[in-house]
Amino acid sequence: MIPFQHTGPGEARTTPVDTPGGRRCVSLLDLVGNTPVLRVGTPLPHPHPGFWAKLEGVGPATMKARAALAMLQGARRRGELADGATVVESSSGTLAVGLSFVGRALGHPVVIVADDELDEMTRRLLRAYGTRLEIVDRPHPAGGWQRARLERVERLLREIPDAYWPDQYNNPDNPAGYRQLGTELVQQFDRLDAVVCSVGTGGHSAGIAPVVRRRWPHVRVIGVDACGSTVFGQPARPRLMRGLGSSIHPDNVAYDELDEVHWVDAGEAADASRRLAAGTFVSGGWSTGAAAMVAAWCARQLDSDRVVAVFPDGPSRYWESVFDDGFRRRHGLTALADEPDTVDSVADSVGLRWARCVGVPDPCDRKAARSHAAGEEETSS
Numbered sequence: 486m487i488p489f490q491h492t493g494p495g496e497a498r499t500t501p502v503d504t505p506g507g508r509r510c511v512s513l514l515d516l517v518g519n520t521p522v523l524r525v526g527t528p529l530p531h532p533h534p535g536f537w538a539k540l541e542g543v544g545p546a547t548m549k550a551r552a553a554l555a556m557l558q559g560a561r562r563r564g565e566l567a568d569g570a571t572v573v574e575s576s577s578g579t580l581a582v583g584l585s586f587v588g589r590a591l592g593h594p595v596v597i598v599a600d601d602e603l604d605e606m607t608r609r610l611l612r613a614y615g616t617r618l619e620i621v622d623r624p625h626p627a628g629g630w631q632r633a634r635l636e637r638v639e640r641l642l643r644e645i646p647d648a649y650w651p652d653q654y655n656n657p658d659n660p661a662g663y664r665q666l667g668t669e670l671v672q673q674f675d676r677l678d679a680v681v682c683s684v685g686t687g688g689h690s691a692g693i694a695p696v697v698r699r700r701w702p703h704v705r706v707i708g709v710d711a712c713g714s715t716v717f718g719q720p721a722r723p724r725l726m727r728g729l730g731s732s733i734h735p736d737n738v739a740y741d742e743l744d745e746v747h748w749v750d751a752g753e754a755a756d757a758s759r760r761l762a763a764g765t766f767v768s769g770g771w772s773t774g775a776a777a778m779v780a781a782w783c784a785r786q787l788d789s790d791r792v793v794a795v796f797p798d799g800p801s802r803y804w805e806s807v808f809d810d811g812f813r814r815r816h817g818l819t820a821l822a823d824e825p826d827t828v829d830s831v832a833d834s835v836g837l838r839w840a841r842c843v844g845v846p847d848p849c850d851r852k853a854a855r856s857h858a859a860g861e862e863e864t865s866s
C-alpha cells in the first residue's frame with residue numbers, strides 16, 4: 486500500500502490563468518467547476534426542440550467535487566475538521582470520488598463506506614487514490630443499503646480519532662457548493678425556461694434553484710427521482726439505480742423550490758442513456774439518462790430550446806450496468822413509458838413507471854414541524 490500523501494497547497498485555491506489554449510492551474514482545486522454546456526438534439530425517444538446539458542462529467546471528479554469541496558472547507562473553517570484529520574462518509578460512488586479528490590488537495594485521508602453493489606471500476610480507482618474502502622455486504626432490513634452504510638459510518642466515527650463525517654444528506658454546505666453551478670448557468674445563458682436536476686441528497690437542485698430563480702423568476706425547476714425512492718413520498722422498493730433516489734428523507738431536499746417532480750424507472754433511464762450515447766456521444770449513467778429524458782419531454786411541452794439538464798457524471802462507471810446488454814436483459818430493463826403519467830398526488834403514482842406530479846410537498850412536513858417547534862419554544866420562554 487502506498488502511504489497517503491497530499492500534493493495540494495492546503496486550503497488555497499489559487500487563481501488559475503485562462504490562456505487561449507486552456508486554463509493553467511496550480512492547485513487541484515482550480516479544476517473544479519466552469520463546466521461547459523452542450524446542445525442535445527437526440528430524440529429521447531420523441532423529437533424535441535433541443536435542450537442543453539451541463540456536463541459535470543468533464544470535471545476531474547464529477548459534479549460531487551463541488552459538494553465535497555464546500556463541505557470540507559466549511560468544516561475546516563468551523564474547526565470541525567482539524568488539519569490532517571480523517572474524513573468518513575457513506576457514498577454510492579460519486580461523492581466518494583469527489584471526497585478523494587478534495588481530501589488529496591486539502592490533506593485529509595478519506596474512508597468511504599460503500600455497499601456490495603459498488604462497481605469494480607470505482608473500487609479500484611478509489612483504492613488507487615489511497616482511499617480506504619469499507620464495504621457493507623447486507624442491507625438493513627428496514628432502512629436498506631443506506632441505513633446499513635450509516636451504521637458502519639457511526640462505528641468508524643467512534644473508532645477513528647478526530648474523524649469528521651460530512652453527512653451529505655443533511656449538511657447545508659452540500660447545496661451551498663452548487664450555488665456556483667447556478668451562477669455558471671446564469672452566465673452561460675441569456676434566458677432559461679426550465680432546469681432539470683436529478684435528486685439524491687437534494688444537494689444540486691437545492692443549490693442551483695434559488696440562483697436561477699433570482700435571475701429568471703419564471704423558470705421551472707424540475708426534480709427527477711427514481712421509482713421506489715422515498716424522497717418524495719413513494720413507498721420504498723428495491724432500486725437498481727444509483728445516484729438519484731434514496732431510501733431515507735434527506736434534509737437537503739428543497740421541496741419548496743421544485744415546481745414538479747418526475748419518477749423514472751431504471752429501464753427508462755438506461756434507455757435514454759443509451760440513446761444519448763448513440764445519438765449525441767455525450768452520455769452518462771442512471772441520473773444522466775433520467776434527467777435527459779425529462780428535459781427532452783419538458784422542451785417538447787414548453788416548445789422551448791431553453792431547457793437545461795444537469796448531467797452529473799460521464800458513462801464510464803456504468804459499463805457493467807447501463808452499458809451492459811446482458812445486465813439490461815437479466816434485469817428485464819426496457820423503457821416502459823415514453824410519456825409520463827400525470828398524477829395529482831404521490832399516492833396516485835403507481836411507482837413502477839415514469840410519472841410526474843406538480844408541486845410535491847415534503848413527505849415529512851419538516852417546515853410545519855419546525856414552525857411548530859419554534860411556536861412551542863416561544864410559548865415556553
Ligand SMILES: Cc1ncc(COP(=O)(O)O)c(C=O)c1O
Pocket residue numbers: 578579580683684685686687688689690727728729770772773797798
Ligand atoms: C451520479 C449521481 N447523480 C445524481 C445524484 C443526485 O444529486 P444530489 O445528491 O445533488 O441530489 C447523485 C448523488 O449522489 C449522483 O451520485
